[in-house]
Every structure is written in C-alpha cells, then in structure tokens.
C-alpha cells in the first residue's frame with residue numbers, strides 16, 4: 001500500500017470536507033486503490049503545524065468546527081516562514097485550498113511552486129495560482145517530476161476538466177458555452193421568481209456559497225477564470241485572462257427576464273468560446289438562450305457546459321451542487337489520480 005505524505009494548505013470548507021471523506025472512505029481507498037493519505041502538515045491563516053507520524057483527522061475536523069486556529073496545536077511551528085516549513089518537510093502531495101487572491105495569486109501560488117520544485121504533486125482547489133502562472137506551474141512539473149490536477153476549480157464536482165483532458169483525446173474544440181457560477185445562476189432564478197438581488201445574495205451567503213464580498217461572482221470574473229482554465233487545459237489558447245470580455249449580472253433587471261420569457265427565452269450568465277481570425281473570442285455576459293435549450297435547463301444551484309468538438313460532436317453535462325462536498329470529493333479524485341500516475 002502507498003502512504004501519501006500530504007500537506008493541507010488551508011483548512012477551511014474544502015479541506016475539512018476532504019478529511020471527512022477520507023474518514024468515511026478510508027477502507028474503500030485501501031481496497032480499491034491501495035492508497036492511504038497521511039496528513040503530515042496543515043496550514044491556516046495562523047501558520048503551519050507539522051507532525052511526521054500524521055495528524056488525527058477527527059482532531060483536525062473538531063479543531064476547525066470549534067473555529068480554533070492551528071496555532072493552538074502542540075505541533076504548531078511558531079516563527080517559521082511557509083518557505084522554511086515546506087523546505088523542511090519530506091512530502092509527496094500538497095493540497096492547495098487557500099483563499100483565492102486575484103491580486104498576485106499568493107500565498108497559494110508561491111507555496112505550490114515551492115512544492116513543485118521539491119518534486120511533489122499539487123492538487124488545486126484554489127483557481128488563483130492557475131490564473132497567474134498556468135504554464136509555469138506545468139513547466140515545473142516537467143522540470144522536477146511532480147504533477148498538477150485541478151478538476152475542482154471548474155464547477156466543483158462536475159468533471160469538466162477530466163472529460164476534456166482525459167476523455168476527448170485528440171479532439172479539437174469547435175465551440176463551447178457554459179454556466180460556471182452557481183451563485184449568479186441562483187440569483188437570476190430568484191430575480192425571475194420576483195425576489196430581489198440583495199435577498200438572493202444574502203441567501204447565497206447564508207448557505208456558504210457566496211463570499212462576504214460577492215462582487216467577483218456577480219461581476220462575472222469567477223466565470224471568466226473558469227473559462228480561462230478550461231481553454232488553457234484543452235486548447236493551445238495563448239491569451240491572458242484580460243483578453244476575456246466580461247460583463248456580470250449586476251445590471252440585469254427582473255423586467256428583462258420577464259420580457260425574455262415572453263419570447264420563450266431565458267437570460268443566463270453564459271461563458272462562451274468561439275473561434276475567430278486571431279484564435280478564440282472568449283466572452284462572459286448575460287445572454288438570452290432558448291427556453292428549451294440545454295443551458296436553460298440549468299437552474300438555480302446547477303452549473304453546466306455544452307462542448308462541440310470535431311470528433312465527438314456535441315456533449316453536454318450539468319450538476320446540481322449547493323453543498324461544497326462535491327468540491328472536496330473532486331479534490332480527492334484528483335489526489336487519487338495523481339498518486340496512481342506517479
């Protein structure tokens with residue numbers, strides 16, 4: 001059996017969910033994959049704790065359920081920088097689930113680069129490092145022998161990246177359209193039912209789906225980030241995130257939704273990729289779709305994608321995900337895949 005020495009960078013919703021699934025699926029993981037994950041280090045906003053013989057999963061979950069910090073653990077490494085900590089540890093895998101910082105990608109970007117330079121593999125739940133240095137992170141894999149996986153960064157548990165990269169082998173993308181942000185999809189649904197944007201945002205925050213500052217979702221940037229990751233993964237897209245034309249749902253009014261409905265249309269926040277003379281035109285904007293189309297059937301907490309390729313014609317898939325457990329499960333599936341590849 002392979003024991004994977006794992007570092008959890010961030011111990012919030014996603015990585016706590018990961019630990020919960022490890023606890024409930026421990027035996028199955030050994031039986032089906034001959035794998036076991038030993039958590040040798042954990043980090044939160046207070047710093048790092050390191051335990052060579054492995055942390056007790058339940059103790060870590062209880063710590064965070066009690067809203068305590070890692071600094072209260074006896075294995076806490078006081079006054080040690082993240083860089084020193086990673087340099088000292090002998091690990092196999094980093095799970096990068098820290099908050100997405102779209103100013104410079106840190107701390108997730110620097111810690112994942114350090115890990116890759118040590119030849120570890122990295123699973124990302126955090127999109128930010130991929131937005132900043134997608135190509136460089138992959139280059140580090142070639143240079144040092146690690147691997148990266150990030151299927152949970154696009155639509156949580158929906159295996160968009162896996163299907164594109166693993167299953168649509170040798171195919172070329174013709175076009176794609178998708179709904180990649182469940183919070184905005186839910187808000188549009190609530191507006192359509194007669195609610196207000198403010199109430200829908202509050203409910204999304206209460207459910208833990210929307211951030212305290214939901215601007216990133218509402219203004220379409222979260223959707224654009226996912227479109228960027230998809231394009232970098234499946235095509236030779238060489239543009240940057242700023243090349244994507246982005247309009248959010250902040251100015252969508254209920255009257256527009258009603259008027260569209262009278263014409264058998266629905267308004268959705270759609271991400272699209274269409275070929276043009278210079279390569280690809282990438283766009284995120286509120287878009288009218290036919291009421292009986294696939295994208296129109298993605299309601300509320302659902303996300304979906306329709307992909308047209310040369311060999312496989314049209315493929316569409318969607319998920320319903322109001323709970324972040326799907327994201328945690330996607331992190332685990334990535335971790336398993338990477339460990340089986342090595």
Ligand SMILES: NC(=O)c1ccc[n+]([C@@H]2O[C@H](COP(=O)([O-])OP(=O)(O)OC[C@H]3O[C@@H](n4cnc5c(N)ncnc54)[C@H](OP(=O)(O)O)[C@@H]3O)[C@@H](O)[C@H]2O)c1
Nearest residue numbers: 010011012013014043044045097098099100125126324327
């Ligand atoms: N939740 C979802 O459904 C979902 C879905 C897809 C992707 N993601 C992405 O996954 C990542 C994690 O999401 P989450 O929901 O787990 O977030 P979260 O609940 O806010 O947890 C973030 C964790 O990161 C820790 N942290 C903050 N600053 C840090 C630092 N400087 N160094 C190390 N750790 C630090 C926090 O510490 P404290 O515990 O001390 O606050 C917390 O434990 C985010 O980038 C998010 O965008 C989330």
